[in-house]
Amino acid sequence: MAIVPYTHTTEFDAHLPLLIIGAGACGLVAALKAREAGIELAVLERDALPRGSTAMSQGFIPAAGTRFQKALEVEDSPSLMAEDIQRKNGFEADQAIVERLAEQSGPTVEWLADDHGVPFELVEGFLYPGHRRLRMHATPRRTGEELMGALLNAAERAGVDMLTQARVEDLHVDEAQRVRGVTITRPDGSRERIGCDALILACNGYGGNAELVKRHIPSLKEALYYGHEGNQGDALLWGEAMGASTKDLAACQGHGSLATPHQILISWALMMQGGMQVNVLGERFSNEHGGYSEQAANVLAQPEGVAWNIFDGRIHENALEFEDYRNAFEAGAIRAFDTLDAMANCLDLPLAALETAVDDMHRHARTQTPDTFGRVFEPANLLSPPYYAVRVTGALFHTQGGLEVNTQARVLDTQGRMLPNLFAGGGAARGVSGAGDSGYLSGNGLLSAVVLGAVAGQSAAALLQATEHEA
Incomplete structure (x- = not known):
């Protein structure tokens, strides 16, 4: 995995306005949002069948103020949800990000249900630690595999192009830290270069990289890793090489x-x-x-x-x-x-x-x-x-620290400035679980994947449309 300097002589085999790395919940939701805005894109997935950490989860997405809650007379609000998240993590997370995720959680779940047929229902019977309201939304079988199936079906209906067995090896980046494209490798060893105008990193964290786990989470260095083997920290390593800020890597x-x-x-x-x-x-x-x-x-x-x-x-x-x-x-x-x-x-x-x-x-x-x-x-x-x-x-299960982003899912550099066209969500981005293992509130992983994925897709689309308008 490397950052390759882009020059004007660099040639690409194809070009698309938007590329998304990773076809888990984050990448698929980002793609749905961007396609909704009319953006031509492709999702790049290293596996033959997209699964990721989402398929290994229970598929529970916390959301506040939904019609599913109201139907069961559950009174909840984004502000109460944001407070629950911050109380669990000791108020160590970025307050603006927490508020954005809480505010967008309900609309995002309802949008996936109403516009894309994801069969959500409210999980009843018990409260997970730290949650003061019933706010877990899941598909009927209560599995991440079923959630992934629903999202993949939605992506197919929406016309999302997906390249499977396409492992991203390199990012081509110019002197202004603008991503110009990627190099992918196929199982047969062949390589392709695809240019882009914006890139979303939705390839999760570094839980499958034993060296990074030992470095950042020593208390769990001997723990069984129950996540997707592809979570090798690619987004983290690319971001660091580009001068991106990282936060809460022990989370x-x-x-x-x-x-x-x-x-x-x-x-x-x-x-x-x-x-x-x-x-x-x-x-x-x-x-x-x-x-x-x-x-x-x-x-x-x-x-x-x-x-x-x-x-x-x-x-x-x-x-x-x-x-x-x-x-x-x-x-x-x-x-x-x-x-x-x-x-x-x-x-x-x-x-x-x-x-x-x-x-x-x-x-x-x-x-x-x-x-x-x-x-x-x-x-x-x-x-x-x-x-x-x-x-x-x-x-x-998965890491919660990563690249620092703002409320538009734009990746920030170490000086707090937005990188020109790089976005991140899910495990690739800094989550809302604070700085360690005790700040995780049930559902934080899919909250960041799904809601921040939607934000990333919408924000990338807006950037591309603004750029096109200026041109």
């Missing part, structure tokens, strides 16, 4: 509930509805309501780097709503027990420790006092037999 989304060895995501809804996590000593070790991102490091710090999610039949029935959970159940990752004694014997956990953990939950529920870790237990959510368990580990 990330981890997850403390990845079934092992099955490598299937287990929804954090289990914890929010009353479940608990214990280590191999049968002991709880944290506040499970603190957040699933920071829980990744908590789980990895336990003996053997694993934990058991303990829950009950009520929670199990609710969790069957999630396709990932059903897959884990069918794969044998989920185990059921009539008693704690049976669970202890089967899982080789100390019975006394398990009984103490459950007794403590009941005691704190009766007195409505927080436990040692600060968690408050609701009487209605106390565990009762039959019990269920699944062995999990901590994982790194």
Whole structure:
């Protein structure tokens, strides 16, 4: 991956006004917005079948003030959502970006539903940590794979040109830091140069680059990476080479509930509805309501780097709503027990420790006092037999730091000036999760991908139209 100096003798095999690198949620939404404005473009995707990190997620997009919320009498607002985001990250994110994403979240979700047929519905039943309102919007199967399918169908209907198996190797950049085009390589080794007037980086972060993870997120250097292998930090490296500003590179989304060895995501809804996590000593070790991102490091710090999610039949029935959970159940990752004694014997956990953990939950529920870790237990959510368990580990899902952008998704240099024609969104851009792993609010990843992707597509279209008008 390199920045190649552009000269007037540089020749391109083709030229398009707009190029978008990456066909995940960010790139596809950006393309839909730009096509809506009449811009000719192409999305460049390294894989044969576009999937990206979006397909590996649960596909939940937080949005405030939508008609889906109003239909279920959920009162929410962009200002409340922005406050929730900032409270979770310790007010470390760019306030203007947070406000822009919150304000545009509702209109973007409704636009995708109404204009492009994405079958969103509001996820009910529980609040994810840090959210004070029900605002997660998802497709019926609750999977990122289904969301990706809907976006790909929308892109096809909109006439978005997509070049798959087209790995971008180089950016051609002139002395004014204007991107003039890219070089792509094909699986057979052939190379093509495509010129452009604007470029959107939608190729996610650097979670798949072990060296960069070790450098920027040392606490998760040993964590299993549960993201797309193509997230090698290309956007970050290109941007740095062009003098772009980078922010919050230690920020990330981890997850403390990845079934092992099955490598299937287990929804954090289990914890929010009353479940608990214990280590191999049968002991709880944290506040499970603190957040699933920071829980990744908590789980990895336990003996053997694993934990058991303990829950009950009520929670199990609710969790069957999630396709990932059903897959884990069918794969044998989920185990059921009539008693704690049976669970202890089967899982080789100390019975006394398990009984103490459950007794403590009941005691704190009766007195409505927080436990040692600060968690408050609701009487209605106390565990009762039959019990269920699944062995999990901590994982790194994706990074949240990246290139600094303004509210138009324009990439900024280290002096705060806009680069002439470079845009970024999703994992390629600085997110709204603060500076570490504890600032991630559920849904921040797809919020930045989808909403900032829409902003990038609209902004790039406006720049191109203004340039054309001036010419």
